[in-house]
Amino acid sequence: MIEPKPINCTDEFFEKLAADGKVTTLNQPNHIKAINEVNSTMEETRRAFQEMDKQSQISASKVVLTA
Amino acid sequence: MNVYIATDKDYFKVLPPIIKKEFDLTSETAQNVVTHDIYGLKNHLNQLKDNCFFVIETNYVDKVYRDSYYHYYSSKLKIYKRNCIRISIFDGEIKAEDFRKKDGIANLKSSYRGFIVLRPTEPSIVGRNLISPKVLKNNSFLTCSTTVPTTVHSIKMKVEGFPHSSQDGETISCAETTIWAIMEYFSHKYPQYKSVLPSNIISTLYSVSAERQIPSRGLNIEQMSYTLKEFGFGTRIYSREEYKNNFENILSCYIESGIPLIVAVETPKGITPRIGHAMLCTGYEPRQDYMIDSLCETFIHSKKLKDVITSKNIKIFDNDDIRKKFIFIDDNLPVYQKNSLNKPCENYDSKKYQNWDTCILTHFLAPLYSKIYLETFQAKSFVRSFLIEGPAPLSNNSEVFLRTYLTSSRSYKDWLVCSDFSPPDLKEYLLKLPMPKFVWITEVTTKELIKCTNPKTEGIVILDATEPNTFNYKALIFAAYKNHQIKYSEKKDCFEDISIPLPSFSIFENLINYSND
Numbered sequence: 001m002i003e004p005k006p007i008n009c010t011d012e013f014f015e016k017l018a019a020d021g022k023v024t025t026l027n028q029p030n031h032i033k034a035i036n037e038v039n040s041t042m043e044e045t046r047r048a049f050q051e052m053d054k055q056s057q058i059s060a061s062k063v064v065l066t067a
Numbered sequence: 068m069n070v071y072i073a074t075d076k077d078y079f080k081v082l083p084p085i086i087k088k089e090f091d092l093t094s095e096t097a098q099n100v101v102t103h104d105i106y107g108l109k110n111h112l113n114q115l116k117d118n119c120f121f122v123i124e125t126n127y128v129d130k131v132y133r134d135s136y137y138h139y140y141s142s143k144l145k146i147y148k149r150n151c152i153r154i155s156i157f158d159g160e161i162k163a164e165d166f167r168k169k170d171g172i173a174n175l176k177s178s179y180r181g182f183i184v185l186r187p188t189e190p191s192i193v194g195r196n197l198i199s200p201k202v203l204k205n206n207s208f209l210t211c212s213t214t215v216p217t218t219v220h221s222i223k224m225k226v227e228g229f230p231h232s233s234q235d236g237e238t239i240s241c242a243e244t245t246i247w248a249i250m251e252y253f254s255h256k257y258p259q260y261k262s263v264l265p266s267n268i269i270s271t272l273y274s275v276s277a278e279r280q281i282p283s284r285g286l287n288i289e290q291m292s293y294t295l296k297e298f299g300f301g302t303r304i305y306s307r308e309e310y311k312n313n314f315e316n317i318l319s320c321y322i323e324s325g326i327p328l329i330v331a332v333e334t335p336k337g338i339t340p341r342i343g344h345a346m347l348c349t350g351y352e353p354r355q356d357y358m359i360d361s362l363c364e365t366f367i368h369s370k371k372l373k374d375v376i377t378s379k380n381i382k383i384f385d386n387d388d389i390r391k392k393f394i395f396i397d398d399n400l401p402v403y404q405k406n407s408l409n410k411p412c413e414n415y416d417s418k419k420y421q422n423w424d425t426c427i428l429t430h431f432l433a434p435l436y437s438k439i440y441l442e443t444f445q446a447k448s449f450v451r452s453f454l455i456e457g458p459a460p461l462s463n464n465s466e467v468f469l470r471t472y473l474t475s476s477r478s479y480k481d482w483l484v485c486s487d488f489s490p491p492d493l494k495e496y497l498l499k500l501p502m503p504k505f506v507w508i509t510e511v512t513t514k515e516l517i518k519c520t521n522p523k524t525e526g527i528v529i530l531d532a533t534e535p536n537t538f539n540y541k542a543l544i545f546a547a548y549k550n551h552q553i554k555y556s557e558k559k560d561c562f563e564d565i566s567i568p569l570p571s572f573s574i575f576e577n578l579i580n581y582s583n584d
Contacts (some may be wrong), residue, residue, distance in 0.1 A: 008499045015493035016168075016566055025459045026553070026562040035539055037456040038449070041369050042537045045448040048368060056306035058290065060430060064283030065242045065331055065401075067343040 068126040070220050072163060080113065082123065082154075089125050097474045100185075100192055100347045104419070107193045107233055111183060111401045112282045117203050119180075120157040122219050126151040131195045131247065132186040134264035134474055135238040139281055140188075148187040155178045155219040158202050158271055166220045175219070181226045182217060186235070198402050199226050200581040207582035208405060210350030210394050211327045213255040215509040218329045218443060227579075229327070229349050230255075231402040238265045238306040241345045242286035244398040245329050246294055248347060252327060260299055261408040271297045288331055288430050295329075301437035306430050310444070312366040315408050317443045319387035320434050322351055324473035325577030329432040330395070332411050334422055350394035350578055352405060363467075368448065375455055380411070383451065384514060386470035439473065439505050439533060441542055444525055445562070447471050447508040449537045450528050454511065457540075459551035459564055468517050470510040470524070474577055476502035488572040493552065502544060505532040510574055511548045523571040525549070 017023055073081035079101045087097035100106045127152040133420035140147040157178045165171030180202035188402035197215050200206040215225045230251035233242045246268055254262035256468050269280045271294050286294075292302045307314040309504040321328055327349040334342045342435040365385035367373045376383065377534060393406045395411060399420075408428055433443075450471065454461050479499055488494045526548025534542040540562060546553040 008495055010492050012494040013496070014565070017567065018193065022566045024564040024566070025556070025559055027559075027565055031458050034456060034458045034460070036539070038452045039538055041189075041372055041456060042445070042449055044369050044371060045343040045445060045452075049442070049444050049473045050356060052306075052309040055309040056304045056430070057289070059306045059308060060288035060304045062287070063331055063333065063343055064285050065291070065343045065345040066240050067342050 068124060070125075071123040072161065073121045073123060075112070075115065075117060075121075075129060078121055085123060085125060085152060086185065089150065090185075090189070091518050092189065092394075092539075096189065100189075101310075104416070105190050106189070107401070108183070108185070111193060111198075114401050114403075115156065115198075115203060116158065116204055118159060120159065120161045122155040122157070122161070122291055123221065124153045124155070125150070127151045127184065129153070129184045129186060131232065131264060132184070132188070134233065134266050135188075138266045138269070139238045144574075151187070152185040152186065154183045155217075155224075156182065156198065156202055166222055172222055173184065175222060179219065179224045179226060181228055182219075188235045188237075188471070191233050191235045191463065194235075196233045197226055197228045197230050197232070198227045199405060203403065203570055205405075205425065206403075208350050208394050208403070209576070209578035209580045209582075210403065211325050213252050224312065229347075229402065231396050232398060232478055234398045236284065237282045238269075240283040240285045240397050241282060242291055243268050244346050245345045246291060246298075247326060248396060249295070250298055253434070263298065268294055278501055286345075289431065291329060291345070292432055295432065295434050299437065300434040301439060303435060303442065304430065305433070313368065313444060314365070316385060316387040316447075318348065318408065318428075318431055319346075319351070319389075320443050320447065320471055321391075321431075321473075321574050322348060322393065323387065323412050323470070323577065326377065326433060326435065326473065327396075327432070330411065330428050331430040332426040333429045334425055335427055338422055338425055340422070342422060344399075344423075344426065346395050346398070346411075347396035348431070349396055352392045352394075353580065353582055354386075354389060354517070358391055359514050359518055362389055362514070367451065368444075369452070369526075372452055372455060379455075379461075379465075381455065381461050381463070382466040383454075384466070384468045385447075386517070426490060433516065436505055438503070439532045441507060441532050441537075442535070443473075445471060445535065446530055446532075446539065446542075447509075449542060450507075450509045450529065451574065453528065453543070453546065454548075455541070457553075458562070459549070459553065461549070466513065468512045468514050470512065470517070470574065471507065472577055473505055473507055473576075474575065475504055477504075477533075478577075479506065479508065479575060482575050486540045486573055486575075489570055490567065493567070493569075496554075500545065502529070503531055503533040506530060507532055508575065512571075512574070516571060517574070522574045524574050525571045526569060 092181040159178045181198040181388035184194040212296040230248045250263045253260040295302045392405045411428045412423045412426040509528040510524035512524040516523040528546040529544040530542045556563045
């Protein structure tokens with residue numbers, strides 16, 4: 001049985017780029033360090049967001065819109 | 068049902084006798100309806116282009132007023148009429164015989180620009196209306212809009228615009244009107260939402276209301292958020308006091324995403340009588356070069372990120388910091404009001420509306436699709452951190468202009484197919500990439516490229532809007548900028564960086580630009 005070939009296959013494109021040495025896997029120590037830096041910034045962001053989010057909900061219950 | 072034709076030169080003579088008869092008003096009051104500011108109709112018609120023609124139909128059954136009538140007005144001693152008058156608007160000359168000829172009907176359909184319903188609730192006589200921005204004297208703006216089917220003199224028509232109504236002050240205040248308008252917009256745009264009537268809003272809040280609900284005395288923001296949640300949205304509330312420097316930036320980002328917002332405006336503390344008003348924000352005026360030139364670096368919330376930016380001398384400009392005017396749908400004023408975010412009620416007549424010009428925008432409600440879990444503030448923060456601290460960081464002394472928005476992956480892929488994005492294999496890869504219903508897109512470009520007649524971007528970052536957990540790049544779907552294409556490799560179970568150049572390509576627009584018409 002012949003396996004049908006999808007019309008939107010891009011494997012060959014990426015395989016050729018890999019063969020040309022244009023693909024870097026992001027699993028080296030400097031890449032892990034970069035991931036950790038982003039994680040640390042986002043943790044700081046998450047905490048700030050939670051506080052702003054909670055206080056927004058509290059203040060929303062006090063504003064009556066009638067005009 | 069009687070049908071009349073009037074022009075913009077004689078409507079003030081044709082309309083009063085019809086209003087007098089249909090609404091049982093005195094001749095003087097009927098004349099005032101078309102000539103006096105307090106009734107609002109004059110201001111609605113004044114903003115239309117010259118040479119408009121109007122078709123006036125009597126005995127019109129308006130779904131919104133009829134609902135208010137049966138649930139409230141019919142219970143009064145005074146007799147209120149059940150029917151309304153509908154004014155249909157045409158851009159250019161029409162004749163009575165056009166409605167009964169094939170060629171004439173085609174002409175009518177192409178020049179149809181919407182309708183205004185008049186209801187017998189003096190003085191708030193302007194009811195449901197939908198007016199195409201195409202028929203306005205000043206239509207240089209981009210706005211969310213939806214297509215609404217209707218009929219005129221037995222002919223089916225369609226019109227594109229944003230739904231509007233004035234409040235009647237008894238069954239619907241500004242709060243209920245904005246909820247009605249937002250549901251009217253979403254129900255015509257997406258099949259998963261239903262349009263609502265005033266009684267639906269009242270019944271939704273019945274079990275959580277401590278007092279009687281009609282006559283309406285307005286709603287608080289929490290009640291409005293609850294109502295929208297019950298109608299199927301994943302609503303988010305934002306307060307200026309809490310989000311401070313990020314507040315207007317986040318608001319602008321939602322508008323750029325094509326999501327209309329409910330905004331709350333209030334008088335500052337100490338000013339009496341206190342005003343609390345709800346309206347909708349649906350669009351903005353087009354970007355101008357001078358706005359981009361005067362743009363300052365964006366506010367970075369994280370101190371850690373701020374230090375890195377300073378040490379590397381990186382400059383980040385954000386599209387959402389541009390000082391532009393926004394489009395407001397306000398039930399006290401004609402549709403599509405243009406104002407800045409720091410003076411949202413500047414268009415109010417200070418003689419008639421005392422202290423309204425001092426109002427500030429204090430909160431907004433974002434009616435989001437229920438499965439958009441990654442929030443704006445976090446999505447924008449992640450992109451900034453990724454570009455500065457990620458695996459392929461921006462080089463020292465870089466200057467980038469970021470434009471972030473939410474869009475459906477269907478709309479984005481549909482646009483991508485015919486866009487100038489290249490190389491073609493990378494485009495095909497993006498088209499076949501599994502994406503959730505909604506994605507966050509950040510275009511990474513420069514001030515110069517965004518100022519072009521056909522604005523361009525040099526890169527994009529695509530985030531999964533269903534992934535609020537950004538740990539280890541979990542929300543990242545794809546990133547491409549400065550010769551780096553970062554994508555996830557299933558085979559290797561980690562991200563990989565592909566070094567191929569990405570030529571600049573056109574930006575994507577969520578909103579319709581009416582100024583091009």
